[in-house]
Amino acid sequence: MxxxxxxxxxxxxxxxxxxxxxxxxxxxxxxxxxxxxxxxxxxxxxxxxxxxxxxxxxxxxxxxxxxxxxxxxxxxxxxxxxxxxxxxxxxxxxxxxxxxxxxxxxxxxxxxxxxxxxxxxxxxxxxxxxxxxxxxxxxxxxxxxxxxxxxxxxxxxxxxxxxxxxxxxxxxxxxxxxxxxxxxxxxxxxxxxxxxxxxxxxxxxxxxxxxxxxxxxxxxxxxxxxxxxxxxxxxxxxxxxxxxxxxxxxxxxxxxxxxxxxxxxxxxxxxxxxxxxxxxxxxxxMMFGDDSFGKxxxxxxxxxxxxxxxxxxxxxxxxxxxxxYPQDALSAKNMAAKLTVSLxxxxxxxxxxxxxxxxxxxxxxxxxxxxxxxxxxxxxxAGLKPEGPFKHYWGWDSRLVGKDQPFSLFLASGIPFEVIDELTSDGWIFLSNEDAKSVVEGRVVAQNNNLVVRKESELVGDNFIQLEETMDDIFAFKKRLIPSLRNIPYIDGDIPAVFSWYPVAGKALIWNVNEVKQSYKIILNEKALHEVSIDGLDVVLISV
Known part of the structure; x- marks a missing residue:
């Protein structure tokens, strides 16, 4: 050839x-x-x-x-x-x-x-x-x-x-x-x-x-x-x-x-x-190298x-x-970790x-x-939909005029989450700066006082909860919410992990997003269900 x-x-x-x-x-x-x-x-x-x-x-x-x-x-x-x-x-x-x-x-x-x-x-x-x-x-x-x-x-x-x-x-x-x-x-x-x-x-x-x-x-x-x-x-x-x-x-x-x-x-x-x-x-x-995906x-x-x-x-x-990209910008272990995004x-x-x-x-x-x-x-x-009190939302203002900078760190909080396409009255919804502004300007109507926004957005109102997008702030917020979590499993503590819960199947998926091995305790209604040890960047499926 x-x-x-x-x-x-x-x-x-x-x-x-x-x-x-x-x-x-x-x-x-x-x-x-x-x-x-x-x-x-x-x-x-x-x-x-x-x-x-x-x-x-x-x-x-x-x-x-x-x-x-x-x-x-x-x-x-x-x-x-x-x-x-x-x-x-x-x-x-x-x-x-x-x-x-x-x-x-x-x-x-x-x-x-x-x-x-x-x-x-x-x-x-x-x-x-x-x-x-x-x-x-x-x-x-x-x-x-x-x-x-x-x-x-x-x-x-x-x-x-x-x-x-x-x-x-x-x-x-x-x-x-x-x-x-x-x-x-x-x-x-x-x-x-x-x-x-x-x-x-x-x-x-x-x-x-x-x-x-x-x-x-x-x-x-x-x-x-x-x-x-x-x-x-x-x-x-x-x-x-x-x-x-x-x-x-x-x-x-x-x-x-x-x-x-x-x-x-x-x-x-x-x-x-x-x-x-x-x-x-x-x-x-987008994260094509260790410098970006490694965080x-x-x-x-x-x-x-x-x-x-x-x-x-x-x-x-x-x-x-x-x-x-280039071809060796990601390490082998991080390329393998990308497989978990598809899960x-x-x-x-x-x-x-x-x-x-x-x-x-x-x-x-x-x-x-x-x-x-x-x-x-x-x-x-396959085919199961995750459920949880934390809400993933990406609205029209993000799609039309946004800078594509999501408030995403909540996904690593150890609290289960779900994807929504409209604002809901239940749970806590994490908004981009542009979607938060759309609420202030009346293009989107809030259903409750459950909208989490970055402090940098400088948006105030009864509907908003202001946080810095840091794991410290998110874990502090998590601790305040835990007493209200009834019949919802979560990961105890303040070690970052993505936790996806599939109640219909009685399963949960845990991704250790850290480079080193970590132990995680899963709690349901104040009782410990599991304690699992997961290698760095690895993923496990458990029964809940």
């Missing part, structure tokens, strides 16, 4: 007839452990949890042992980079050859693209050429007039991607992910869209706005004020992105298309979450984002973004990613047994 090819136009290659679809997902290899044992219940046609990896042919050509290592670890599907930022990394013919090889080894083979480009090199840090998209794709224009590469839709972006998809579909590929990321926001927390003159004029015409309205839009973006014109703008960019998605679907109906959604990706980034509920969906994660706050932020996205997608269609969120497909370069082969010694354990636990809790 030849090496990477750059700037090859899709239309230059002749197409083959459509090849029969690849082996259905969930092949036996997905249920094989490191030692050849089943990791899912005998009699199941498909495993609950499946393991995927994004990897390029260079990796297994340079290290042929990778094939058997991945197979024995339980990897069932391999995803290869194809049309990235308007350039072919490998041609469709080369990808078909790699797919045939992978199929012969028991894997399902699929492809991914980077359809819009990325504002920075998120593909291969050793190759600066990936900082730029295809030359004739226009740059995006921010609201302040600055230009940057990627995350905008101008002709011929849609047309070029359609041609690339046709070539890939004609080579028999059955599913494709729009990767890294399918969004119109420059980065998390950014109100997206291209503010160039063409987009400006199109928007003003479509909504019958004038130049004064445009000035109000720019001011609203700058101040993060969810005005009528800003809401129209967000609707506009969501329509633009979804129109591209539909055009790609229609061009190759024989090939399923999924989207990779960035960390807290939502409407302000052009992603109308309600429109992607029935397609493969990569939930937004308790990094773990709870990542978990918070994934919990939010799972409000909109079926577990069977949900994929993780279990990424280390708490019921994400059924783990996707290991590391850009174009594979993560170190020695990582598999840690990952393989962790994958087996995670799959075994997932069998017991």
């Amino acid at each position: 030849s090496g990477r090819m750059k700037n090859n136009e899709p239309g230059l290659l002749s197409r083959r007839g459509f090849i029969n679809r690849l082996i259905a997902s969930g092949a036996v290899i997905g249920g094989v452990s490191l030692f050849g044992n089943k990791i899912f219940a005998i009699g199941n046609k498909k495993p609950i949890r499946r393991f995927h990896i994004s990897m390029q042919a260079e990796a297994w050509l340079e290290n042929p042992e990778l094939i058997s290592i991945m197979k024995n670890a339980g990897i069932s599907d391999v995803w290869m980079g194809s049309y990235l930022q308007g350039k072919w990394y490998h041609t469709p013919t080369e990808l078909r050859e790699s797919a045939d090889f992978l199929k012969s080894k028991g894997f399902n083979a699929h492809v991914l693209t980077v359809p819009l480009g990325h504002p920075g090199n998120a593909i291969d840090p050793s190759d600066d050429s990936w900082s730029e998209k295809k030359e004739n794709w226009e740059n995006a224009c921010d609201y302040d007039g600055s230009l940057y590469s990627g995350t905008s839709i101008h002709s011929p972006v849609v047309e070029d991607n359609i041609e690339a998809h046709k070539l890939l579909a004609d080579e028999g590929f059955d599913i494709l992910f729009l990767d890294d990321d399918f969004r119109l926001g420059k980065y998390p927390g950014k109100i997206g869209g291209c503010f160039c003159d063409n987009c400006k004029n199109d928007f003003l015409k479509k909504y019958n706005y004038n130049s004064d309205d445009w000035e109000m839009l720019i001011e609203s973006v700058e101040k993060r004020d969810p005005t009528k014109v800003l809401r129209s703008w967000i609707e506009y960019i969501c329509d633009k992105e979804y129109d591209m998605f539909v055009a790609l679907q229609k061009a190759t109906p024989q090939m399923e298309i999924g989207i990779m959604v960035m960390y807290f990706g939502a409407e302000k980034s052009g992603i109308d979450l309600s429109k992607y509920q029935d397609v493969p969906f990569r939930v937004g994660e 308790v706050k990094g773990k709870t932020d990542e978990l918070f984002s994934a919990l939010f996205h799972m409000r909109f997608v079926k577990p069977e269609l949900a994929y993780s973004e279990s990424t280390t 708490f969120t019921d994400v059924r497909n783990t996707m290991f990613m590391s850009g174009l370069q594979p993560f170190p082969v020695e990582y598999w010694k840690t990952l393989a047994p962790a994958m087996k354990k995670s799959a075994r636990i997932h069998e017991e809790i």
Whole structure:
């Protein structure tokens, strides 16, 4: 197989007839452990949890042992980079050859693209050429007039991607992910869209706005004020992105298309979450290195984002973004710990990613047994909804104008929690600064005096409980609440842990988010139920 090819136009290659679809997902290899044992219940046609990896042919050509290592670890599907930022990394013919090889080894083979480009090199840090998209794709224009590469839709972006998809579909590929990321926001927390003159004029015409309205839009973006014109703008960019998605679907109906959604990706980034509920969906994660994921706050932020996205997608269609970037930025133990995010969120497909370069082969010694354990636990809790007095909430103001800075540390309090999409009168609801402001300004109505906000928000009122987002403040708050917890289990003490309670099944999941081994005592109605010792970053399932 030849090496990477750059700037090859899709239309230059002749197409083959459509090849029969690849082996259905969930092949036996997905249920094989490191030692050849089943990791899912005998009699199941498909495993609950499946393991995927994004990897390029260079990796297994340079290290042929990778094939058997991945197979024995339980990897069932391999995803290869194809049309990235308007350039072919490998041609469709080369990808078909790699797919045939992978199929012969028991894997399902699929492809991914980077359809819009990325504002920075998120593909291969050793190759600066990936900082730029295809030359004739226009740059995006921010609201302040600055230009940057990627995350905008101008002709011929849609047309070029359609041609690339046709070539890939004609080579028999059955599913494709729009990767890294399918969004119109420059980065998390950014109100997206291209503010160039063409987009400006199109928007003003479509909504019958004038130049004064445009000035109000720019001011609203700058101040993060969810005005009528800003809401129209967000609707506009969501329509633009979804129109591209539909055009790609229609061009190759024989090939399923999924989207990779960035960390807290939502409407302000052009992603109308309600429109992607029935397609493969990569939930937004972000902590790609030990410096970020190694902190308790990094773990709870990542978990918070994934919990939010799972409000909109079926577990069977949900994929993780279990990424280390660069390829060794996360340690093996932290990559294994990312598997636990999928347990708490019921994400059924783990996707290991590391850009174009594979993560170190020695990582598999840690990952393989962790994958087996995670799959075994997932069998017991799949489909269950956690319940608890602490409430995970991410409202419209966070989705429209928020900075994507969640109040998330409560997830490590040892108090069980649940996910809500509207404010409730029971329990305690932890709000972002923007969602708290929406209550003050009357866009959302509080149901009780149970809204926990950061002190930095400087919001006061009968509905608010002010805390610093520190474990010390959260544990002090926990101690005040414990006398009111009736028939609700919790973890005693002030050692951080994520505690998910499934009362219907009489189960609870505990994640030690610390680097070292810890002992935890579970209390119910003032009586000790269990005392469990959990290794650093490990997870256990108990009966409650």
